[in-house]
Amino acid sequence: MFIETRNLTKQFGGLVAVKNVDFAIEKGKINAIIGPNGAGKSTFFNLVSGSYTPSAGRVMFKGNDITHLPPNKVAKLGVARTFQTTNLFEQATVLDNVIVGHRLRTKSNLFDAVLRTNRYKREEKKCREKAMEVLEFTGLTHITDQLAGSITQEEKKRVAFALALATDPEVVFLDEPAAGINPGETEGLAELMQKMVKKGITVCLIEHKMQMIMKLADKIMVLNYGEKIAEGTSEEIMNNETVIEAYLGGDASA
């Protein structure tokens, strides 16, 4: 098993945001998590990537228990993620964002980057090459020297992918990668995800755009009020009564 959660639970005070979730993320596939707002999707990502410590349950990565590892250790094992909102250094170029973002992830040492120490300079070349490689992969070569504050929403989404890819991940968790962009751009991001899978990277994404999910995902988990209410292929999910009820019948307005 590649990534597996067992009985994964997160409580915030009296609220159970994720409740007893068993889910297997399949290697080399596009795995998706869907569900109404407040269902616990982002919290699930935070638990798997080490940003939150579970209240109960476990996270297994390639047979190892990573439940209590801090985010930087999880990242080093090859688990990368993007956030629902991408915070870029707006006054820096796209290239520098990817270089610095990569360094922050690997060394957690902002001072090296700011003060340009010898270590920083030594490693800069390598980081720069890696950054150029992922910027090419994500289709951003033409804007590497533009300020991040001046690029489009869609380009920012691609930079978020580039940041995740710069860590040489085995699996990438993408939190609503297509939020706030148009259908044509969404199609482009879908193609990029397929390209990642072809390269051997496992994808796990949260997304509200159902058409995209249904076309793209090999495996889908549906969360509702923190609980897994269904799991299966697109077709299985689309025909699942409980899912239809959660989306159309229940109160999905959190």
Ligand SMILES: Nc1ncnc2c1ncn2[C@@H]1O[C@H](COP(=O)(O)OP(=O)(O)O)[C@@H](O)[C@H]1O
């Ligand atoms: N750090 C936190 N502290 C308290 N409550 C939180 C925290 N993070 C998320 N929650 C709550 O947990 C529930 C699930 O949130 P979230 O995982 O962000 O949902 P989703 O991503 O599915 O929209 C929500 O009710 C949210 O308010």
Ligand SMILES: [Mg+2]
């Ligand atoms: Mg969310």
